[in-house]
Amino acid sequence: MKKEKILFQFPGAFEEYRFEKLHNVTFDSPHSGSAAVADEIAALIREKQAQGASCILGLATGSSPIGVYQHLIKLHKEEGLSFKNVITFNLDEYFGLKTSDINSYHFFMHENLFDHIDIPEENINIPDGTITLGKVRTYCKDYEKKIADLGGLDFQLLGIGRTGHIGFNEPGSNINSQTRLVTLDHVTRFDASGAFHGIENVPTKAITMGIKTILLAKRIVLLAWGVNKSEIVQKAIEGVVTPQIPTTYLQNHKNTTLVLDEQATSGLTRIKTPWITGNSDWSDPITQCKAVFWLCEKSKKSILKLTEEDYNQNGMSELLNKEGNYYDLNIKMFNRLQNTITGWPGGKPNADDSKRPERAFPEKKRCIIFSPHPDDDVISMGGTFDRLVAQGHEVHVAYQTSGNIAVSNDEALKYIEVLSDTSSDERQYSALREELVNKEKNTIDSISLRKLKGAIRKRESLAATRYIGIPDHQVHFMNLPFYESGKVQKNPPTQTDIEITNKLIRSVEPHQIYAAGDLADPHGTHRICLNILFDSIDQLKSEAFMDDCWVWLYRGAWQEFEVHEIEMAVPMSPDQVLRKRKAIFYHQSQKDSVMFQGSDDREFWVRAEDRNRTSAKRYRNLGLSDYQAMELFQRYKF
Numbered sequence: 001m002k003k004e005k006i007l008f009q010f011p012g013a014f015e016e017y018r019f020e021k022l023h024n025v026t027f028d029s030p031h032s033g034s035a036a037v038a039d040e041i042a043a044l045i046r047e048k049q050a051q052g053a054s055c056i057l058g059l060a061t062g063s064s065p066i067g068v069y070q071h072l073i074k075l076h077k078e079e080g081l082s083f084k085n086v087i088t089f090n091l092d093e094y095f096g097l098k099t100s101d102i103n104s105y106h107f108f109m110h111e112n113l114f115d116h117i118d119i120p121e122e123n124i125n126i127p128d129g130t131i132t133l134g135k136v137r138t139y140c141k142d143y144e145k146k147i148a149d150l151g152g153l154d155f156q157l158l159g160i161g162r163t164g165h166i167g168f169n170e171p172g173s174n175i176n177s178q179t180r181l182v183t184l185d186h187v188t189r190f191d192a193s194g195a196f197h198g199i200e201n202v203p204t205k206a207i208t209m210g211i212k213t214i215l216l217a218k219r220i221v222l223l224a225w226g227v228n229k230s231e232i233v234q235k236a237i238e239g240v241v242t243p244q245i246p247t248t249y250l251q252n253h254k255n256t257t258l259v260l261d262e263q264a265t266s267g268l269t270r271i272k273t274p275w276i277t278g279n280s281d282w283s284d285p286i287t288q289c290k291a292v293f294w295l296c297e298k299s300k301k302s303i304l305k306l307t308e309e310d311y312n313q314n315g316m317s318e319l320l321n322k323e324g325n326y327y328d329l330n331i332k333m334f335n336r337l338q339n340t341i342t343g344w345p346g347g348k349p350n351a352d353d354s355k356r357p358e359r360a361f362p363e364k365k366r367c368i369i370f371s372p373h374p375d376d377d378v379i380s381m382g383g384t385f386d387r388l389v390a391q392g393h394e395v396h397v398a399y400q401t402s403g404n405i406a407v408s409n410d411e412a413l414k415y416i417e418v419l420s421d422t423s424s425d426e427r428q429y430s431a432l433r434e435e436l437v438n439k440e441k442n443t444i445d446s447i448s449l450r451k452l453k454g455a456i457r458k459r460e461s462l463a464a465t466r467y468i469g470i471p472d473h474q475v476h477f478m479n480l481p482f483y484e485s486g487k488v489q490k491n492p493p494t495q496t497d498i499e500i501t502n503k504l505i506r507s508v509e510p511h512q513i514y515a516a517g518d519l520a521d522p523h524g525t526h527r528i529c530l531n532i533l534f535d536s537i538d539q540l541k542s543e544a545f546m547d548d549c550w551v552w553l554y555r556g557a558w559q560e561f562e563v564h565e566i567e568m569a570v571p572m573s574p575d576q577v578l579r580k581r582k583a584i585f586y587h588q589s590q591k592d593s594v595m596f597q598g599s600d601d602r603e604f605w606v607r608a609e610d611r612n613r614t615s616a617k618r619y620r621n622l623g624l625s626d627y628q629a630m631e632l633f634q635r636y637k638f
Ligand code: F6R
Pocket: 059, 060, 061, 062, 063, 064, 065, 091, 092, 158, 159, 160, 161, 162, 165, 166, 167, 168
């Protein structure tokens, strides 16, 4: 991990890092960051092998370390890295879960690592969640002693929870805490509720190593990927040490590195507001916009009301020097934003398009809206979808995944009962009915049940697209194979997923592609779908029709663009807001108690309306026209 060693001296040593108290390195993707961490672990294992010693690893579960484990498996298979000298201790386990439960960390570790490497079974230590309450104290003491007797952890891998927990050391954990039984924070249980099909099924307690146990490790690497983690990462790195954010305790450890991707760093002062750390590249127009819109928000002023003093007092005097005059700068920024607004997302026919977001020609375009799940199209861009159809464009919708895991068993049972009530031979459905009635919690659905759930979502989608007014043959159900694992954790995407996408794009030869550029959905499906689409575009870009194809990114239910990122803003009238609401209602299986809600417990239509209203308000607050609602887009240039 060369890069890490070079950067190790940086924090504090350079002006731009002056707010940071925890060593961190940024990689351009979770993939490259994970590979670097796996390489460091592999080097340690080999070093210990050369010494004839055991390598004592502390391991974590969750979504963050999966890439590291995949890379370690690769090193084992392709380079013969042996784990015979490795002894592992997992950080934690849910209390009360059997090792066979698909949500237990035993299950996770075997599925994601241990079953694929040559580690001796007796070298694996994971807290036993089935231990009785009476024995748990002694059990935890023994776990702690076993680590100490081996000379302590050589390396501890960590993730970070949104509460700032490490292991399951929730806010309030003491710096001297050791392995023990703890109560899980509501936020942590909420975040796990997807995998458990409802918060009520998430255990309330867990066994976790303590803060002290973790801090005694000789080396600690914490992984954080994605924008969802950016807020807590900023607090961990820049905040004061407090039991309220247990990750801040790592500031007391002398050999800790946070390995991050660019999105996880987006809350750090040097990235979010580089003018505060005196490190802005003012020749970059995006930085200029970012700074000016930030200044408006901070001073609660519209763009044209910003004064020279506002700029000077907020680290932006250099920007004024460069631009000459604050008022010209205000006008430049105002016009830039004004030009993003259009009621013609497919381009305005016969209009001067030099300052419009979209081309006027061809007048009638072919568009594909890629929707990761069967409902993101209407949730995220229902208003724009409606406008495109009303303005005569040939709009196709491509549902990338079946979305089957998000249909509850109760919902599926309802359909099966309707089918058997109306069938001449109700035995036809008895197997599925039986499965649904007797299903144990946290077990994978049979293929037929998944098919039923996928069909429910397909029919709901067609009801919605018919309402918006496109013919069924323009609606494509791609059922990408990467999604079909039957579990929250998906299969790795392959060329087959890309081929299916290539075929569809070739068959339509679109002038516009809309895609979810949403990087914050709870299970990462949007991100995988986007990567598949980008790979497909990359493979197709030399074909002639792609010269005339523009790609627009929208954001889903979990995140919105920053103002400086917006390149097209499509306003919605009050009537269009209602039409969009109705289109979302057709996705009945996703209404009321949605299975995979993420960290926001409002229904999707409420979230969508709120978000679109807030977007319009942001424009109004910056001094632009006052619309009811707006949908926002960013152009992806390939
Ligand atoms: C897992 C653990 C937790 C996770 C944390 C982040 O063993 O102890 O602290 O590391 O909740 O989870 P992900 O990586 O899923 O975001």
